[in-house]
Amino acid sequence: MMKKILGLMACLTAAPVMAADVSGTVGFTNDYRFHGISQTAGDAAIQGSLDVAFENGAYAGIWGSNVDFGDDANLEVDYYVGYAGSFNDNFGYDVMLAYYTYPGYDAADGDYAELNFSLSYGNAAVSYAYAGDYFNTGEDGQYVSLDYSHPLMENLSLDLHAGHSFGEYWGEVDMDDYEDYSIGVSGSWAGLDMSAAWVMTSVDKDAEIDTGLFRNDDTLVLSVSRTF
Template identity: 25%
Template sequence: MLRPALVATTLSLATSLPAHAEFNFDIGLGSEYLKNGISLTEGKPAVQTGLTYIHDSGLYGGLWASNIDQKDNDIEAEGSAFAGWYLPLTESLALDAGITHYDNFGGDDSEGRGYAEGFAKLLVNDAWTFGVRQSDDFQGTDEEHRSLESAYTYQTGTFSIEFYVAQHRFLKTTETANYGGSRDDYWHFRVGAGRSYNNWDYRLKLERTNLGGDYDAGTAITFSLHRFFNF
């Protein structure tokens, strides 16, 4: 998010910046763009960029964008605007909550697909994350959608290893709000390794869902390289 997975990575990096780095800009290239484990570029590369502002109070906000390339629609890009509050509760617990608004651009298929998604995450010892994301109008379907997710990140120096699992679910299925006929949910797994060094961020991920080929969402291995600028 703010979450896509790559948006969540951006926020994770941003909240770890020193207090004087109030603005964070990044631009990078990924071998593929996966959102909730589903490919939005169908094996093709994605150019991605974002801008984040962080206040000393823990409030933050920003913008993020990536190209999209799918054969069944003429959408060219996805953009998001997000705002949230990172609040330490104790020495070992912190709360991260906010909202992200997504929109699609380019072509007739992009119309009416914008939606907002609220999120809340509990962070434990800067390693465990337990979160929920929910939208009342997911991708313009007029139906509620919820994601329950959990992750563990092992950090040593500039290197990190992430283990992630999530359930993505329509709370009610309709003709347009489903994952293959009457199916209302699916599971999403990810294992990733990364390094942040000298304002460069490298990520290698293996992602898997239990969806079929109709969603181009089986097993995918992706690599991304981003350059961050703090000012």
């Protein structure tokens, strides 16, 4: 799967007749949370991406972050290709194929592919993600989310998020379906993009982890990044 995605990325970036915008981002967060669950045992993460976007709506990119799963996993690198467009001035869509990889991870082979669909209207967006082999376990993992951003003033927005994780995988890890929520603000200043969000989950008390690996307790997540 990764070879197919890399091949698609190579084809897109090699197209000479298509104008493209290339950008890179470097960022820092005090806790890398994915669907409300820490991927860094509650510790900080340095993250970065390289993206190319074409005039016709196609795009491709690579994103990376440090991780901590309590074994020899220390790096996540994700590859993605997609196509974004709009039906009118307010109604847009985005289809993306992503491949999550963990280079140097010998304790387990967690690489897997995920297909993402998003629809947006104004400042609101609904998304659905499906992985038929979540974390290479043979079980499916699915995620649906709703996001809304409300401008408060110039360069500052109120951000609301609600997500639902479900599928066979979550039953296998004895956590069952759960929700994650966040409320925060984001903005830009002096060339930096910054955000602060209070992240919450609906995980049952007997499955809540408030310290160490795979923390899923309520917490404040702070992030800052710079795009070049």
